[in-house]
Amino acid sequence: MTVETNPLLTPSPLPYAVPDYGRIRAEHYLPAFRQGFDEQLAEIRRITMARSMPTFENTMEALERSGELLDRVAHAFYTVSSADATAEIQAIDEELAPLMAAHHDAILLNAALYWRISQLHAQLGVLPLEPEQRRLVERWHREMTLAGAALDDEAKVRLTDLNQRLSSLSATFEKNLLADTNELAVVFEDPAELDGLSAGELSAAARAAAERGLDGGYLIALPLFTGHPALAVLTNRESRRRIMEASRSRGSHGGEHDNRAVLSEIVALRAERAALLGYPTHAAAVTADETAGTPEAVERMLRDLAAPAARNAETERAALQQLIDETEDEPFPLEAHDWAYYTEKLRTARYDIDTAALRAWFEAERVLQDGVFAAAGRLYGLSFQERPDLPVYHPGARTFEVFQEDGSPLGLYVLDLYTRDSKRGGAWMNEIVSQSALRGTKPVVANNLNVARPADGEPTLLTLDEVNTLFHEFGHALHGLFSDVTYPHFSGTEVFRDFVEFPSQVNEMWMLWPDIVGAYARHHATGEPLPSDVIARLQATETFNQGFETSEYLAAAWLDQALHALRAGMRIDDVAAFEANALVDIGLADPAVPTRYSSAYFAHIFAGGYSAGYYSYIWSEVLDADTVEWFRENGGLTRANGERFRRRLLAVGGSQDPLEAYRGFRGRDAEIAPLLKRRGLDV
Structure with a gap:
């Protein structure tokens, strides 16, 4: 293809x-990928074949300028392949996976490039470099060393083979999971079987069935995690x-989409790769370049939290069982599929809150405009203008231009709200264009959720969890939008994996901030605001059911480790059997509290970037809870607070050590007490 026939081969004029x-x-x-591979490798050759001694400009800056075409194509493609x-896209993804792995290895294992960077690294004490430049040398040297650049040629060949095979297996895992999740969606014939769903939810189920040719039926699609919002009602x-x-059987019930052999091979090959790199385990190799440092540090935290979480879950189970015994004509032992339903009954009895009924107050567009966007406006001075004139990868996606307080353009925000068979499960943020002063690019970021689309003409009403997810993912989007770095290596969310969830978790706090929730939580039909006493009771339930929620999360984090x-x-x-033994070991082998993700559908670790890193959510939550305390102590939702958080933490991306950046923001290291209090683990 030529530049005239392939729009990916030239920079977009949009x-x-x-x-x-x-x-x-x-x-x-x-x-376009193949040309991108060729161009970047040629650029790397020009760096390594230079006759002059390494300088920051002829090595590091040239390296950061390389690969612009490949980056452009990759961002465009992986946005589509996930959403x-x-x-046809899946077939490309499978073919592409080993090619991408081989290309990355061709750079990270390049001996001549490693030598040049090592020369600069050895001179860091005397080179006149800016802090971001110094960190760029440090990070490239560290990452290439950990990737195996110092290995001999024979070991590098084996490492390259392992990386390509692992990349292919990850693509297969994701393809299997998407297919099995679609096939195992549960079909109901009689609406009476779905008693408890709202009219809007029922219409969404009917629409989903009709889209699959099941007229007259009702289809309940499965989310990525083990449970399901419908179980509560x-x-x-x-x-x-x-x-x-159906949810728990994904990827492990036999047939062409079974993921057990796939994940077993992935785990074995990751262990072999770790040994080749000089680490005892894959977990050790991963945590060596995270803030945690070692798997032992992760284990200590998970074990310290598991015991009180399991104890609290047992107390919650007893209360739920008592409710069953007192209210059911024929009582039965509580099982996993009962937990959410009776939890909501108990929540209603204790706090007079029916979370299912709250959906009427959470109309999606109002949540977005008067909640998510409004909080960003108050805190950071941002404003948003929809741009329907800009092309999107799917008709369900919407684009907004983001402006700073002075009216200057900041970037673009894309929201893709609704579920569909071609979209992977869960919710995520990704960058379509990364910010870089060196390349002169501004950020374009996307948020994806999996909200059921109602029938035409009916409002999209979100669950409380979906509202929280939208605020959470927008926190990731802000991390990308506020990026203010020179080098693309540090752009946006290019930070340690066990730090990346921190900004998004902090952004969740504004969901129930009084004047924010008061603006967006309005009845979709009457405009009536959610009563303040209901908001107060919601805030009072912060530790309710945290034994279960902490236990299911910790079980998954421990399984990953x-x-x-x-x-x-x-x-x-x-x-x-492996899963069962692992959960016994951590003290979380409770059949009524299944792990949030079982291995065969644990996409975070087998098809995402969280292998040996799923612990990062709660590791980051230590920083998050401590930061929430700081905001409360310093006046909450103010421009001054937002500016401090933005400049000292969000804007720096990966250009500073994250814990040093946190100390610069907070004035000290994070303390764990706020997290323990939030989750009810301090008693």
């Missing part, structure tokens, strides 16, 4: 260099059981 998705077709991607993975116990059983604590030569033959 505002903010947003990809021209109106012209891009699936067949454009692979040729609109048609069969469905009165029919058998319906709840069917949904939970256990899988990646295996040494080279070890293999998992029975995934279910």
